[in-house]
Amino acid sequence: MSGFYRLSGGRILDPSCGRDEVGDLFVADGRFVDPASLPAETSWEWIDASGRIVAPGLIDAHVHLREPGEPQKETIASGTHAAAAGGFTAVVAMPNTRPPADQPNTIGWIRERAREHGIVRVYPTGCLSEGRKGEKLAPLASLRAAGVVALTDDGSCIQDAGLMRRVMEYAAMLDLPILEHCEASSVSAGGVAHEGYWSTVLGLRGWPSLAEEIIVSRDILLAELTGARLHCQHLSSAGSVRLVREAKRRGVRVTAEVTPHHLALTDEALADYDTSFKMNPPLGSEADREALREGIVDGTIDFIASDHAPHCSFEKEVEFDRAPFGVVGLETMLAVAAETLVKTKLLDWPGLVARLSTIPARILGVPGGSLAAGAPADLAVIDPNLQWTVNPEAFLSRSRNTPFAGWEVQGRVMLTMVGGKIVWRL
Ligand SMILES: NC(=O)N[C@@H](CC(=O)O)C(=O)O
């Protein structure tokens, strides 16, 4: 078993019970413990946490690990190392792999691979439709039996409203959340940049916010009808925030996430045609960014997720129109979120930690998000003041496609522990 650690003098933040105090946190045999329950002669390995935040391990509910099938972009090993460096102790893996994770044996393979090569917890998701084609249901009950924590066709979404209704009925029965990539493909078709001022000025094919909003509103109606747990991924538009806010007020079971890049950037960043700013959904307008920040502050948007989407540089170093959509995020998420939400005083540290750990754990129904005695010792030690420059060459991820290269940021993960084992230390 792992050792006995005493993290001393840190600001202990546990949003699951509102704890925020300077003190010592104890870990023994892989779990958080109350030292009073152990013999007085127990010898602890001290970890100085003074001036730092001791938080429950961060949980990223939206990560592309690219295994099986595209190990040149990322593997379970490299992706979980990047996660650990970002303070994450658990990640939810998207099923748009090759082959897509639409069969129980693929889920089994991912879980085994994660046990062997993963250094943080990996929770697999399964496809909603066979091959992510949006035509036929995937074997949802068998996927659940194989251990998926949620269902999603991320990368695209089921266009057929009738099929989606059936999917929701099954998901409700199986009590699995649906993580929806909200995109009406007939509306986004051919688009590469948010339809607006910048797409016009730059001559890039527009992608209207409507593509997202149509599916958000359709799925809210279907969730209301079926009682399914709908979670809208990577929200990007002010209109979507309004739709989710109204639905929550009506009592619909809907939750949502936003990425650090949609909180930090706007489509103005496309002015140099740099494909590091090309992602799905595209960066929105200033008004969209404003609404997303309001949404994450008032709880309309429940949590932040990276949508870590690694791609090789040779794929990204092409004309804007031809580059794949997606940016990496695991190693910059905490700092970029702190820059956009804490430095701006929109949230305090407990508020941010809740949205990076406690809330995603609750919504996905996975362990973690708490420092309670007895729970597995998954934690992150954060230096909120450390200034650093984002250098993609230093990433542990296999890919470098970040929109934040060269950013001067504040806030860094100094140590990450999973089940009492130190998996990252700066
Ligand atoms: N977000 C992206 O731009 N790309 C993701 C797919 C997705 O999350 O929709 C990918 O798998 O590359």
Ligand SMILES: [Zn+2]
């Ligand atoms: Zn998506």
Ligand SMILES: [Zn+2]
């Ligand atoms: Zn994704």
